[in-house]
Amino acid sequence: MTPATTNGSTVTAGSVMVSADVPDIAASRSAPVLDSRAACPVLRAEGVTKSYRRGLWPRRRVLPVLRGADLELCAGEVVGLVGENGSGKSTLMKILVGALAADAGTVWAVDRVGYCPQEPLLYDRLTCDEHLELFGVAYEMDPAAVVAASEALYASLGFARWRNARVEELSGGTRAKLNLALALLSDPDVLLLDEPYAGFDWDTYLRFWELTAERRAAGRSVLVVSHFVTDHERFDRLVELRAGKTVSP
């Protein structure tokens, strides 16, 4: 593992998960890469710090969010990232995938990381099919593999009938399904999901957990931001963000 230094933080080289043709989504879904083939860890963060600057001079304030957060994810693990609203879960996930620069710290990850952001980053004027096709190109997938994976995801998440609808016509739950499908499309080794099932109906919620269990069984890793105590038994372990640091609750 040979991390590189970027903007004060240390991350590994950029991911191949996104295309330069889609810069906004590329920024949010790209992931740092490492060349490790080791089963554990497949993702590791050490001493990550991040502050946001708010307001304008002379009333400028600095808001420290992460104060040395550490995290490790192994192959075949499903880990819950928990913490109260505003504790920095989304900030940490963005740093883990390389969408946001940390002020300090180090992140390593294997080269195939998928990311489902808390706010779906979708194009209003494009259809579901067009999104999947676009991301398939961005992930450098074979077109036949994109079609096969898309069909499986439509069937699995139950939104095939919306395949030709533009995003602007979709309900919030269907947008969430598309958001998750885009993260799953290339079958990444590590999946980072930021409250992925907000808006899912009950059947889809249960299907989501089946998909997660299938990934665990296949040796894939999943990190899920969750607020629901009822989900906790579905995780192999929990990591809590508290006062800017990660702790085991």
Ligand SMILES: Nc1ncnc2c1ncn2[C@@H]1O[C@H](COP(=O)(O)OP(=O)(O)OP(=O)(O)O)[C@@H](O)[C@H]1O
């Ligand atoms: N771009 C930004 N500029 C300034 N402050 C920000 C920015 N993004 C997040 N924050 C602040 O950083 C803190 C952590 O935000 P973050 O979204 O990471 O929390 P979270 O744990 O994901 O919360 P939630 O459970 O509500 O999703 C919050 O106080 C938030 O207001």
Ligand SMILES: [Mg+2]
């Ligand atoms: Mg969040």
